[in-house]
Amino acid sequence: MKGVFLTLEGLDGSGKSTQARLLARFLEERGLKVRLTREPGGGIEVRSLLRGDLSPEAEYLLFSADRAEHVRKVILPALEEGAFVVSDRYLDSSLAYQGYGRGLPLPWLEEVAERVTLGLRPHLTFLLDLPPEEALRRIGKRAKDRFEEEGLAFFRRVREGYLHLARLEPGRFVVLDATRSVGEVQGEIRTHLKALLP
């Protein structure tokens, strides 16, 4: 596999999409092949199914169906071509939201994920960390999705879950203080990326 797989993680409102776009542009300007993608919706558009009173298990399996297609049809082919793949969310989102947030057992999530992802893990994961109060304030004007309707306690569990995942894999995760300006966060992302650039 010749490419580099980068992911952005964090609560909604933490700045993932903003930073992913800037990162993709930065890499393209350096003449690198870039594939900017996202979950959910990178493989199968499952968002319309994630409505109503779904069990956490069904929720996880829908995200996993999307992820299985995303890995096979988008991420792996781009990596084979030597691209930098920048994904706005990936497996860590499920571990944080369905695991730490909804309370599904992590060993089951990981067992399913191993098969779903064919074992593919990012080279680097940028975790945009900020307090849930600030994340909710930023998305205040945006249409609320099923997670945004959850209470603060849910988002606190998700945030702590992400931080726990980062402590478990310090070599893969870069934890960024996402309360800083867009430019400062992007600067730190680029600094950490230097070692992976040709």
Ligand SMILES: Nc1ncnc2c1ncn2[C@@H]1O[C@H](COP(=O)(O)OP(=O)(O)O)[C@@H](O)[C@H]1O
């Ligand atoms: N560092 C930042 N400081 C202040 N506002 C930000 C910052 N990064 C992003 N935003 C704003 O916060 C909102 C959510 O950003 P977005 O990139 O869509 O986050 P996400 O994709 O993680 O939900 C947007 O209105 C965006 O312009």
Ligand SMILES: [Mg+2]
């Ligand atoms: Mg986004």
